[in-house]
Amino acid sequence: MGKFSEDYFAFTGKIFDRSKTSEKPEVLKGVRVLDLARVIYGPVVSKWLGLFGAEVIKVEEPEEGDQWRTGTYWAKYWKDSCPYFQSLNPNKCFIGIDLKKPRGKELVLELAKISDVVVESFRAGLVEAWGIGYTVISQVNPKVIYISCSGYGQWGPLRFFPSWDLIAQSMSGVARLTGFPGKETYKLQDYYGDFFPGLLGAMGVMAALNYRERTGKGQYIDMAQAEALMRTMLNWTYMSVVGEDLERTGNVDPSMVPSGIFKTADGRFVAIAIATDNQLSALLKAMGRTELAEDKRFRETFERLKAGNAEELDKVVEEWVFTKTEAELIELAKRHGFPAAPVMDDWRLVNDNWRRERGSVTEFEDEMYGKGIWVASPVALEKTPGRVKRLTKPIGYHNRYILKRLLGLSEKEIKELEKEGVIGYWSNRVGQRPPPYYDIENDPIFNYRDGEKK
Amino acid sequence: MKETSEKPLVFSKHLTGKATLEHLTRFDKLLTEMMGSVEEKPEAIDDITVVEVSQANFAGIIAAGMLGEFGAEVIKVEPPEGDPARKITPYGQRLNGIGLPFLMESRNKYHITLDLNSAEGQDNFRKLVSKADVVIDAVKPGLMDSLEIGYRQLSQLNPGLVYVAISPYGHYTSKAKELCNIPDTDLTAQAASGYPSLTGNPEAPDPYNYPVKAGIWAAWYMSAALAVAGTLTALLHKRRTGEGQMVDVATNDATSAWQGFQIVWGFTMEKPRVRVGNFDWCLFPYGYYEAKDGYVTVASVLDADFRGLLKILGRWDLENDWRFLFDRITDDVEKLKTLEAELKKELAKHARKELVSKTLSYSAKAARDRLRSKGFPIIIETRSPREVLEEKHWQIRKTFLEMNLPVCGKFMIPASVPKMSESPPRVKWIKCGLGEDNEYVYKKYGLGEK
Numbered sequence: 001m002g003k004f005s006e007d008y009f010a011f012t013g014k015i016f017d018r019s020k021t022s023e024k025p026e027v028l029k030g031v032r033v034l035d036l037a038r039v040i041y042g043p044v045v046s047k048w049l050g051l052f053g054a055e056v057i058k059v060e061e062p063e064e065g066d067q068w069r070t071g072t073y074w075a076k077y078w079k080d081s082c083p084y085f086q087s088l089n090p091n092k093c094f095i096g097i098d099l100k101k102p103r104g105k106e107l108v109l110e111l112a113k114i115s116d117v118v119v120e121s122f123r124a125g126l127v128e129a130w131g132i133g134y135t136v137i138s139q140v141n142p143k144v145i146y147i148s149c150s151g152y153g154q155w156g157p158l159r160f161f162p163s164w165d166l167i168a169q170s171m172s173g174v175a176r177l178t179g180f181p182g183k184e185t186y187k188l189q190d191y192y193g194d195f196f197p198g199l200l201g202a203m204g205v206m207a208a209l210n211y212r213e214r215t216g217k218g219q220y221i222d223m224a225q226a227e228a229l230m231r232t233m234l235n236w237t238y239m240s241v242v243g244e245d246l247e248r249t250g251n252v253d254p255s256m257v258p259s260g261i262f263k264t265a266d267g268r269f270v271a272i273a274i275a276t277d278n279q280l281s282a283l284l285k286a287m288g289r290t291e292l293a294e295d296k297r298f299r300e301t302f303e304r305l306k307a308g309n310a311e312e313l314d315k316v317v318e319e320w321v322f323t324k325t326e327a328e329l330i331e332l333a334k335r336h337g338f339p340a341a342p343v344m345d346d347w348r349l350v351n352d353n354w355r356r357e358r359g360s361v362t363e364f365e366d367e368m369y370g371k372g373i374w375v376a377s378p379v380a381l382e383k384t385p386g387r388v389k390r391l392t393k394p395i396g397y398h399n400r401y402i403l404k405r406l407l408g409l410s411e412k413e414i415k416e417l418e419k420e421g422v423i424g425y426w427s428n429r430v431g432q433r434p435p436p437y438y439d440i441e442n443d444p445i446f447n448y449r450d451g452e453k454k
Numbered sequence: 455m456k457e458t459s460e461k462p463l464v465f466s467k468h469l470t471g472k473a474t475l476e477h478l479t480r481f482d483k484l485l486t487e488m489m490g491s492v493e494e495k496p497e498a499i500d501d502i503t504v505v506e507v508s509q510a511n512f513a514g515i516i517a518a519g520m521l522g523e524f525g526a527e528v529i530k531v532e533p534p535e536g537d538p539a540r541k542i543t544p545y546g547q548r549l550n551g552i553g554l555p556f557l558m559e560s561r562n563k564y565h566i567t568l569d570l571n572s573a574e575g576q577d578n579f580r581k582l583v584s585k586a587d588v589v590i591d592a593v594k595p596g597l598m599d600s601l602e603i604g605y606r607q608l609s610q611l612n613p614g615l616v617y618v619a620i621s622p623y624g625h626y627t628s629k630a631k632e633l634c635n636i637p638d639t640d641l642t643a644q645a646a647s648g649y650p651s652l653t654g655n656p657e658a659p660d661p662y663n664y665p666v667k668a669g670i671w672a673a674w675y676m677s678a679a680l681a682v683a684g685t686l687t688a689l690l691h692k693r694r695t696g697e698g699q700m701v702d703v704a705t706n707d708a709t710s711a712w713q714g715f716q717i718v719w720g721f722t723m724e725k726p727r728v729r730v731g732n733f734d735w736c737l738f739p740y741g742y743y744e745a746k747d748g749y750v751t752v753a754s755v756l757d758a759d760f761r762g763l764l765k766i767l768g769r770w771d772l773e774n775d776w777r778f779l780f781d782r783i784t785d786d787v788e789k790l791k792t793l794e795a796e797l798k799k800e801l802a803k804h805a806r807k808e809l810v811s812k813t814l815s816y817s818a819k820a821a822r823d824r825l826r827s828k829g830f831p832i833i834i835e836t837r838s839p840r841e842v843l844e845e846k847h848w849q850i851r852k853t854f855l856e857m858n859l860p861v862c863g864k865f866m867i868p869a870s871v872p873k874m875s876e877s878p879p880r881v882k883w884i885k886c887g888l889g890e891d892n893e894y895v896y897k898k899y900g901l902g903e904k
Contacts (some may be wrong), residue, residue: 004606008599012608012626015700021483027634027691052687074785076722083722087714128481129474135481155485159846166740170751173839175742177669178653184740188668190715191654199679199712204872206686207498207636209525211877212695219876220488227853230868232675235839236854237558240866243547245840248669253641254544261664263648269665271645275510276538279637302637305546339639341706343665344648347729349710360711373721378711379684384691451485453507
């Protein structure tokens with residue numbers, strides 16, 4: 001106990017050393033996840049589980065697959081695959097089953113029987129109509145944790161209403177909150193309306209796994225996309241207390257003064273937001289404007305937060321920032337201790353050494369796709385770190401691997417399933433097929449034999 | 455949970471027919487049994503004690519509250535003068551002196567005061583943590599360690615401890631050390647994650663063409679939820695092995711690391727995206743449009759959806775010009791603008807209700823199409839929070855809770871997410887009096903007299 005002679009950051013650097021990640025254990029090893037989900041919202045629930053070691057089996061329709069395989073930005077494909085799809089589905093196994101065929105449904109039920117978690121993201125009630133919903137699966141596997149990811153939840157008059165990220169943003173009211181007052185509103189970009197609800201879904205599954213560890217009981221999780229977004233909105237509390245709407249405020253955070261995104265002398269953008277009196281003193285010292293701390297409009301937090309006063313202080317900061325470069329501002333923030341950060345962009349993020357050192361962005365070599373730069377674990381766990389082990393595979397790539405190993409099917413039975421169209425593969429379309437250079441015919445997993453004669 | 459007598463709108467061919475409706479009725483019955491009476495159900499992690507130490511950092515405050523919603527006993531430790539977060543509130547608005555975000559996120563917590571700069575306070579803190587499972591450290595990185603109550607010291611005392619650090623640049627790496635003096639806010643975390651660089655209209659005049667921040671605490675909520683998911687993952691490991699560990703969340707990294715598409719774009723395109731106003735990089739139309747009497751949201755994701763939209767708007771004449779699948783997700787933004795102008799013109803002619811009902815009746819018909827070739831375009835009202843509150847659906851689901859505090863009076867908060875059948879998260883109470891629970895907590899954990 002007491003003080004250590006070793007520098008704190010030297011110590012933390014050692015315990016989080018990312019070159020040791022592959023030697024460390026995985027918490028969810030042995031947890032099997034049946035992933036019936038599509039696009040972003042559902043698939044990121046199992047992405048979390050897969051990052052921490054779960055075996056995730058992603059079921060897709062043969063020759064169709066997850067729509068996101070073919071939906072890419074500006075029609076750009078990377079080695080015949082959608083790079084976004086890669087980033088959403090690492091570490092997963094890919095199996096092609098036709099759910100419309102009775103035998104296909106049976107296969108899904110057999111897999112569900114030996115799974116710990118089932119994830120689906122169809123319209124509310126659809127899996128029930130198909131006979132692979134919780135009512136059926138909890139019968140064959142009472143310990144299952146079954147999460148349904150829908151727009152509005154499984155009950156209530158809106159439940160059948162369709163949803164995408166953007167629709168959930170609109171139905172939750174979050175749509176009206178981004179943008180300058182009196183000007184156009186913007187959506188939360190990059191599908192926040194999928195990623196955040198999906199994360200709360202993963203959180204729910206992790207809570208359920210903890211509960212199951214204690215009691216042996218599984219459960220049903222009704223994840224509603226719009227409710228997740230509403231959970232982030234102060235508007236409800238604000239409206240009920242103040243009686244007025246909380247309108248959008250452009251780049252100002254109305255709970256912090258000064259705050260904003262400002263242009264620097266070198267034409268970049270820097271965000272500054274002052275949350276406390278101490279932070280204000282630090283900023284004013286850096287600006288050489290300590291007299292403002294004594295100004296009765298700014299001295300006291302609640303006084304400072306009033307609309308007119310806030311604008312005046314923001315203006316002073318805006319003018320000051322315009323005389324400094326980004327690097328100077330960050331140096332001052334570091335020295336004096338006030339919140340400031342450059343507005344990063346896609347290219348800077350990829351080249352950011354800090355993120356590489358942290359391990360949240362990683363360059364690695366995939367067996368099928370070669371070298372690439374991808375996000376890995378968004379949270380660092382010292383002893384059981386999350387990790388990306390491999391990228392995605394074409395539809396049905398793991399058919400033999402899963403069906404032989406887990407369900408004990410023989411090569412002959414699998415050939416029959418293929419013939420009947422119960423299981424299947426990619427169609428020869430970009431987004432679905434393997435990269436052109438890849439020798440899939442001699443791939444040992446795709447042609448998995450499992451002890452049979454070669 | 456009662457369904458209204460109105461016939462539900464059904465948008466899928468799979469959800470029609472007598473057998474299916476019977477099946478759905480059974481499912482409804484099961485839901486009523488499963489999801490009701492939350493208060494009487496067990497809690498997922500009510501065997502866990504969480505000690506929260508945050509300084510003007512809502513990522514820490516929200517994370518601790520969410521663990522409390524899942525059943526943990528959460529003890530928020532504040533300095534005698536209180537966490538400055540109590541004063542972080544829009545326009546200085548407060549209820550009984552408490553800032554509104556602090557009020558909304560003080561879920562199921564106990565509030566105690568300890569002076570962590572004093573030997574006595576540190577001693578009490580050690581006593582408390584020796585019986586706890588989780589510490590949330592959302593103060594300056596290294597501060598707790600310098601007070602000899604950081605992860606190094608506490609994990610010797612309590613090897614099963616899960617120590618969750620939340621800060622802008624994290625608790626490890628050379629940059630984390632270099633910039634540890636910079637405090638955390640949502641806005642700076644959004645900026646450092648590159649999030650505002652994706653939002654805004656580059657053609658507007660200054661300063662409206664600047665990168666635009668998200669209108670919610672997008673980075674703080676994302677960081678908090680990641681911290682909770684990380685904590686629950688570490689707790690599962692602890693349950694199996696008895697081993698604790700350190701969990702590190704960098705709020706400047708969390709959003710981009712979880713959403714990931716910025717990294718994908720940067721890696722594949724080797725340049726940043728430029729802001730595209732109301733456009734999306736993958737889908738069109740996918741944004742907000744002005745109708746005669748307010749905003750509507752238009753989303754047509756698949757190619758067939760787009761063609762359906764042209765039919766709804768009576769603009770089939772445009773179809774032939776947009777025959778190629780990738781035309782609408784092209785990098786030729788100028789070309790796309792000509793299409794957008796036509797759609798804008800058409801949408802502005804109609805009232806919101808009219809557009810929505812046109813779309814719904816089209817979709818209900820299209821849903822019966824066997825090949826889904828008629829598409830499934832969506833037009834809905836872009837709702838304001840006030841309009842959301844009037845929606846019966848959320849009332850039925852109890853999405854909003856009305857709280858009633860003796861000193862504060864009534865106010866509303868969003869309920870816990872997600873809804874779960876066996877061990878649902880819930881809000882048992884909201885209270886935030888400074889040092890309000892000193893007596894209870896000091897006694898329970900054997901802390902020295904104050």
